[in-house]
Amino acid sequence: MAKSKKIRETLPADQTIGNGGEPHQRAGGTHPAMTNQRGQVIADDENSLKANERGPVLIEDHLLIEKTQHFDHERIPERIVHARGFGAKGYFELSDSLKGITKARVLTEVGVKIPVFTRFSTVAGNAGSADTARDVRGFAVKMYTDQGNWDIVGNNIPVFFIQDAIKFTDLIHAAKQEPDRGFPQAQTAHDTFWDFASLVPETTHMLMWIMSDRAIPRSLRMIEGFGVHTFRLINEDGESTYVKFHWRPKLGMASVVWDEALKISGADPDFHRRDLWNAISEGNFPEWELGVQLFDEEFANKFEFDVLDATKLIPEEILPLRIIGKMVLDRNVDNYFAETEQVAFATTDVVPGIDFSNDPLLQGRNLSYIDTQLSRLGGPNYEQIPVNAPRCPVMNMQRDGHMTMLPQKGRVSYSPSSLEVDSPRPDPANGFHSFKATEQGDKLRIRAESFGDHFSQALMFFNSQTEPEQNHIISAFIFELSKVDTKAVRARMVGQLANVSPVIAQRVADGLGMQGPIEAIATKIPARTDLAPSDALSIVKKMVPGLATKVVGCLVADGSDASAVLALKKAVTAAGADLKIVAPKIGGAVAADGSLLEADFQLAGGPSVLFDTVYVSLSGDGATLLSTEAAAVSWVHDAFAHLKVIGASSTSQPLLDAAGVVVDEGIFVGGKPAEFLIKAGEGRVWDREPSVRTVF
Numbered sequence: 001m002a003k004s005k006k007i008r009e010t011l012p013a014d015q016t017i018g019n020g021g022e023p024h025q026r027a028g029g030t031h032p033a034m035t036n037q038r039g040q041v042i043a044d045d046e047n048s049l050k051a052n053e054r055g056p057v058l059i060e061d062h063l064l065i066e067k068t069q070h071f072d073h074e075r076i077p078e079r080i081v082h083a084r085g086f087g088a089k090g091y092f093e094l095s096d097s098l099k100g101i102t103k104a105r106v107l108t109e110v111g112v113k114i115p116v117f118t119r120f121s122t123v124a125g126n127a128g129s130a131d132t133a134r135d136v137r138g139f140a141v142k143m144y145t146d147q148g149n150w151d152i153v154g155n156n157i158p159v160f161f162i163q164d165a166i167k168f169t170d171l172i173h174a175a176k177q178e179p180d181r182g183f184p185q186a187q188t189a190h191d192t193f194w195d196f197a198s199l200v201p202e203t204t205h206m207l208m209w210i211m212s213d214r215a216i217p218r219s220l221r222m223i224e225g226f227g228v229h230t231f232r233l234i235n236e237d238g239e240s241t242y243v244k245f246h247w248r249p250k251l252g253m254a255s256v257v258w259d260e261a262l263k264i265s266g267a268d269p270d271f272h273r274r275d276l277w278n279a280i281s282e283g284n285f286p287e288w289e290l291g292v293q294l295f296d297e298e299f300a301n302k303f304e305f306d307v308l309d310a311t312k313l314i315p316e317e318i319l320p321l322r323i324i325g326k327m328v329l330d331r332n333v334d335n336y337f338a339e340t341e342q343v344a345f346a347t348t349d350v351v352p353g354i355d356f357s358n359d360p361l362l363q364g365r366n367l368s369y370i371d372t373q374l375s376r377l378g379g380p381n382y383e384q385i386p387v388n389a390p391r392c393p394v395m396n397m398q399r400d401g402h403m404t405m406l407p408q409k410g411r412v413s414y415s416p417s418s419l420e421v422d423s424p425r426p427d428p429a430n431g432f433h434s435f436k437a438t439e440q441g442d443k444l445r446i447r448a449e450s451f452g453d454h455f456s457q458a459l460m461f462f463n464s465q466t467e468p469e470q471n472h473i474i475s476a477f478i479f480e481l482s483k484v485d486t487k488a489v490r491a492r493m494v495g496q497l498a499n500v501s502p503v504i505a506q507r508v509a510d511g512l513g514m515q516g517p518i519e520a521i522a523t524k525i526p527a528r529t530d531l532a533p534s535d536a537l538s539i540v541k542k543m544v545p546g547l548a549t550k551v552v553g554c555l556v557a558d559g560s561d562a563s564a565v566l567a568l569k570k571a572v573t574a575a576g577a578d579l580k581i582v583a584p585k586i587g588g589a590v591a592a593d594g595s596l597l598e599a600d601f602q603l604a605g606g607p608s609v610l611f612d613t614v615y616v617s618l619s620g621d622g623a624t625l626l627s628t629e630a631a632a633v634s635w636v637h638d639a640f641a642h643l644k645v646i647g648a649s650s651t652s653q654p655l656l657d658a659a660g661v662v663v664d665e666g667i668f669v670g671g672k673p674a675e676f677l678i679k680a681g682e683g684r685v686w687d688r689e690p691s692v693r694t695v696f
Contacts, residue, residue, distance in 0.1 A: 037066060037070070042063060043445070044445040045063075045166065046164070046166070046167065046445075046447065047164055047166065047360075047445040047446055047447050048061055048064045048164050048165060048166045048360050048363070048364060048445065049061035049063075049064065049443065049444070049445055050358075050360065050443075050444065050445070050446065051439045051441065051443060052439060052440060052441025052442060052443075052444075053441060053444075053446055053448045053449075054306070054308060054358060054448050054450070055358055055439045055441060056358045056363060056439065057165070057358075057360055057363035057364065058443065063166070064165065064166050064364060064367070065367065067166060067169055068165065068166075068168070068169065068364060068367055068368050068371065069371055070169075071168070071169040071172070071368075072368055072371045072372040072375055073371075073375045077375075077376050077377075078126065078127050078376075079127075079372075079376065080172065080372070081123050081124070081172055082119075082121040082122070082123055082138045082140075083121070083122075083125065083126050083127045083129075084121055084122045084125050084126065084127050084128075084129050084131070084186075085119045085120060085121030085122075085138065085340060085341075086119070086120055086121070086220070086272065086273040086276060086277075086340060087117060087118060087119040087120070087333055087339060087340035087343060088117075088118055088276060088280060088286075088329040088331065088332055088333065089115070089116065089117055089118075089329065089330070089331040089332075089333065089339075090115075090116050090118065090285070090327060090328045090329035090330045090331060091113040091114060091115055091116055091327070091328055091330070092106070092113070092114045092116050092141075092143055092290070092325060092326070092327045093111065093112070093113050093114070093325055093326055093327075093328075094106065094107060094108075094109060094110050094111070094112065094114075094324060094325040095110060095111075095323070095324060095325050095326065096110070096322065096323065096324040096325070097109070097110050097324075098233065098292075098294075098324060100235055101233050101235055101241050101294065102233035102234060102235055102241070102353040102354065103234065103235055103236045103352060103353035104145075104147065104150075104233070104351050104352060104353030104354050105145065105146065105147055105351075105353075106143060106145040106147070106150060106351060107233070107324065107353065107354075108353075114143050114144065114145055115143070115144045115391060116141055116142060116143050116144070116327060116329075117141075117142045117144075117339070117343055117387060118139075118140065118141045118142070118327070118329055119138065119140045119340060119343055119345070120137055120138060120139060120140075120220045120223075120272070120276070121137065121138035121140075122135040122136070122137060122138070122186065123135050123136045123137075123138060123155075123175075124172075124175045124176060124186055124187070124188065125185060125186025125187075126185060126186070129185055129186035129269075130186060130264075130265035130269035130271075131264075131265075131269060131270060131271045131272035131273060132216060132256065132261040132262075132264045132265050132269075132271055132272065133186040133187055133261075133265070134187065134188070134210065134215045134216055134258075134261065134476070135186065135187075135188075135210070135215055136155050136156065136157055136210060136215065137155060137156040137157075137215075137217060137220070137223055138154075138155055138156075139154050139155055139156050139223065139224075139225030139226070139247060140152070140153045140154065140345045141154075141225070141247075141327065142343065142345060142349070142388075144390060144391040144392075145351055145391075145392070146391070146392050147351040147352060147392065148349075148351050148390050148392060149349045149351075149388075149390050150349060150350055150351045150354065151345045151346055151347065151349040151350075152225075152227050152245055152247075153227075153345045153346070153347050153365075153369070154225050154226045154227045154228050154245070154247075155225070155226060155228060156214060156217070156223040156224055156225055156226070157206065157209045157210070157214055157215075157226065157228075158224075158226035158228060158244075158246075158313045159205050159206055159209065159228065159310060159311050159312060159313050159457075160206055160228055160310045160311060160361060161197075161200075161202070161203045161206040161207075161311070162200070162202060162203065162310070162311070162361060163202050163309055163310060163311055163360065163361060163447065163451050164360045164361060164364070164447065165360060165361050165362075165363065165364015165365060165367075165368065166364065167200070168361075168364065168368070170196060171196065171200075171203075173192075174192045174193045174195065174196035174197075175188050175192075175193045175196075178190060178191070178192050184483075188210070188480060189479065189480040189482075189483035189484075190483055190484065191484050191485055191486050191489055194480065194481060194484050194489050194490070194493050195486070195489045197493065197496075198489055198492040198493040198495075198496055198521075199492070201454040201455070201496055201499070201521070201523065202311050202451075202454045203311075204454050204455055204458045204496060204497075204499070204500060205311050205312070205454065205455075205457050205458040205461065206311060207458070207477075208458045208461045208462055208473060208500075209461065211472075211473045211476035211477050211480070212461075212465065212469060212472065212473050212476070212539075213255035213256075213257075213469060213472055213539055214253075214255070214539065215476075216255055216256050216257075216258060216261040217253070217254070217255050217256075217272075218254035218255055218256055218612070219251075219254065219272060219275050219276070219279075220272050220273075220275065220276050220286075221249060221251055221275070221276060221279060221286035221549070222249050222251050222252065222253050222254040223249060223253065224246065224247060224248055224249060224253060225246070225247030225288065226244070226245065226246055226247070227244060227245035227246075228310055229244075229310055229347075229357065229359045229361065229362040230242050230243070230244055230307045230308060230357045230359055230362075231243050231244070231245070231350075231354060231355065231356060231357060231362075232354070232355040232356065232357055232435050233294075233353060233354060233355075234352075234353050234354070234355050234433065234435055235353070238433065238435070238436060240297075240355070240435045241294050241295070241296060242294070242295050242296065242297075242299075242300060242307060242357065243292050243293065243294055243295075244292065244293040244314065245290065245291075245292060246290070246291040246292070246293070246321055247288040247289070247290060247291075247327065248288060248289045248291055248321070248323075249286070249287070249288050250286070250287040250288065250289065250326075250544075251286070251287075251544060251548065251549065252542060252543050252544025253539045253542055253543065254539070254543065254683070255539055256609075256642075257472070257642050257643065257684075258472070258475065258476065258479070259638075259641065259642065259693075260609050260638070260642045263607065263609045263638065264609045264610065267605075267607045267609055267610060268610060271610070276329075277332055279549055280329060280330065280331065280332050281332060282578075284548075284549040285328050285329060285330040286328075286329050287326055287327065287328045287329075288326065288327045289323045289325070289326050290323070290324055290325045290326065290327060291321030291322060291323045291324070292321065292322050292324055293314055293316075293319045293320075293321060293322075294322060295307075295314075295319060299319070303318075304531075305450070305453065305456075305457065306448065306450035306451055307357070308357055308358055308359045308360070308448075308451075309359075309450070309451045310359055310361040310362070311451075311454070311457075312457055313457065315460075315532070315534040315536065315537075316534065316536040317532065317534055317535075317536070338385075338386070338387065339386075339387045342377060342382075342385050342387055342388070343387045343388060344369075344373040344376075344377060344382050344383070344385075344388050345369065346366075346369035346370050346373070347362060347365045347366050347369055348366045348369065348370060350432075351432070352430065352431060352432045352433065355433075355434055355435050356434075358437075377403075378402050378403050379401050379402030379403050380398070380401045380402070381401050381402065381403045381404050381405065382403070384403065384404070384405045384406055385403075385405075395424035396424060397412075397413050397414055397415050397424075399413045410423065452524060452525050453525045453527075453528075454499075454523070454525070455499045455500045455523065455525070455526070455527035456525075456527045456528040456531055457531070458500045458527070459500050459501055459527045459528070459529065459531070460531040460532075460533065460534065460537075461534075461537055462500070462501070462504060463531075463533045464533040464534045464535065464536075464537040464538055465537070465538050465540075466538055466540045466541065466686070467686075468540070468686040468689055469538060469539065469540055471689070471695045471696075474504070474507045474508060474511065474696055475511070475693075475695075475696065477497070477508045477511075478508055478511035478512055478696060481493060481494075481508065481512055482512060490512060490514070491514070491519070492521065494508055494509050494512070494514065494518055495518060495519050495520050495521040496521050498518050498519075498520035498521070499520055499521060499523050499526065499527060500527055501527065502518070502520075505518050505520075506518065507696050508696075510696055511696035540683075540686070543683055545681050545682055545683070546575070546576070546681045547572070547575045547576060547577040547612065547613070547677060547680060547681045548575070548576035548577065549576065549577070549578075550577045550578070550612040550613075551577065551578050551579075551580055551610070551611050551612055552568075552572050552577055552578070552579050552580070552611060552612065552613050552614070552615060552677075552680070553580050553582055553601075553606065553608055553610065553611030553613075553614045553615070554568060554569075554579055554580065554581050554582065554614070554615045554616075554617055555582045555583075555603075555614065555615070555616045555617065555618065555626075555632070555635060555636075556581055556582070556583050556589045556591075556597050556599075556617050556618065556622075557583060557584055557589050557618055557619070557622035557625070557626060558589050558590050558591075558619075558622060559589075559590075559591070559592050559618070559619035559621055559622045560589055560591050560592065560597060560617050560618055560619055560622060561591065561592055561617065561619070561649065562591035562592065562593050562595045562597060563593075564617055564649060565581070565591075565597060565617050567673055568615055568617065568647075568673045571673040571674050571677055572673075572677065575677050575681065577612075577677075580600040580601060580606070580610075580611065581597055581598065581599045581600050581601070582599065582600070582601045582602075582603055582606040582635070583597065583599035583601075583602065583603065584602070584603050584626070584629070584632075585599065585602060586599050586601070586602040586605075587599065592619060603629075603631045603632060603635065604631045607631075607634070607635060607638065608635045608636070608638050608639040608642075608644070609638060609642065611639075611644075612644070612680070613639075613644050613645045613646070613647075613676075613677075613680035614635075614636075614639045614644060614646055614647070615646070615647040615648065615673075615676065616636060616646070616647070616648040616649065616652040616655060616656065617648070617649050617652065618648075618649065618651060618652040618655060619651050620651040620654070622651075622652075623651060623652045623653065623654040623655040623656075624654045626655050627654045627655045627657070627658035628658075632655060633655070633658050633659050634659075635659075636655055636656060636658075636659035636661060637659040637660055637661075640659060640660065640661050640662075640688075640692065641692045641693070642684075643666070643684035643685045643686060643688050643689055643692075644666070644680075644684065644685070645666040645667075645668070645676065645679050645680040645682075645684075645685060646661065646666065646667050646668070647668040647669075647671070647673065647676035647677075647680075648667075648668070648669045648670075649669075649670065650669055650670035652669070653669065656669070662691065664685060664687070664688055665679070665685060665687070666679060666684075666685030666688060
């Protein structure tokens, strides 16, 4: 009791909560007891109240509702999560009908172009943070169907940190800037995040993903999207099929390396949004295939993990994707605030024929999203804002309220009624129906035993990566944990990694300089080592070769060969890419023949991190002069260190030497542009990496 009293006495009177008095003492421990906002002691803050072990979350769970609603209203008006976003408009077109599986027309009527609004975002950073922070990317699609709006509110990663929505508040509080100091911004490399993660082993699988290159994408046009949860499709007979939604980019996936991401943040914090805007403006419309994983109750019961567990995925090798359509983004927004900032997504925005599963994280999201919009957008009529408004008729008895924009005619605002013959009525035949599921069991706060394996799929994900990708995961853990001041947190997190693999844990420990044996954290279910790797989880293994829509940077100076630059530009254009000229002055450079090579970037403002591959086209005098210019040396050195393919004229050698470039399979000096571009289309030179950075 003495310790609780000391805690109370350290708080100024105006910072205490409630009417004073001693905090409730937690039974059997030294901590004060946790309470809700009304002082009610909480028995379980880890699990939502469910109808049974794997049943739906109950609306009477006042603790979940209070905690979630308070969290939803913490920030006004910026989004608490996904604040930094960028949107575009386009269409979805179905190519393979799921008729007989669902009655949703958007998934049964082939060839119909459905308008869409898609918003990409980072999760942790505020609206003013940089695009290239290591983070999950939100991938939310709103389809304006003739049956109402359908939102697939997902991420670029198919799993999530937590299994139950009651822990979402804690996750985000831990990941956000620390409340006493207000930093760090847009990063998880600090004590509170890793303290939480090290104490919540269910985060481990997701940690592998965000420490991978998936969390530092090259472009929003080159990320996958996932609905994350298991949903249901309902047909005309009320029969259910489970479904998981996948968006697969036509360009394939691509990422940057970590040092490159850091430097892009300084050179162009709007890198991703600028890339998407420019691509659409230039007619290079990004496209994604919509794939589904469909399965029945029998598959769900036999699968090795619980399909209601959002920290797990179903490998495509076990359940292949069925490609059913495509999404094309072909229009930029007209006004960022009116559309991108005010667009409101909700997991509950589904159409007849699509329904929810008992995933406890999904059930909590169904509550949270609408509640958040009420706060952010001023009231219950946010769906009358044009970007949110359905493209089909809206008729109901809801009236008035803040921000009402549509004058609703008539005398009747209630149901049932008899005074008007054209007032709306429910339509049992065509309306939304929930799946008729039978639930039995005790009402309780519990986590299903089938949710208990936190490490097997984390190991599977790691084993599915190429060696360079595995090295990047290890390096990311080392970087993040090196920013943690509390040694006990570092040790505990490495102890959790030991449950995934002692080898992974030891590599991270060696990189941190930790001494002594690693103490694995006690776990009930050890990681399985028999799960087959999945090539679908690797960026490198799924890379689409080619330079289509990518950017080549060409460094020039006075005296450069204009004909060589023009030949390069012709080859780059033929490859479907874009050439950008970088010169010491933004006015350009005077070529050897007296012509002007106009510049797109000034040298200091156009570092090589902004380009997918680079070419150095200098005269001998120009190369010698720039070899004493730090920005030019860094331009070439960074491209080499970031494993990019480098082309150069033979007269550019002095600058390459000053930058420490060592000839390998990715260095082309004096050759034809076509040879250089073919190699550049194959991606980064991974074999170079051990020579430019330490691999633990």
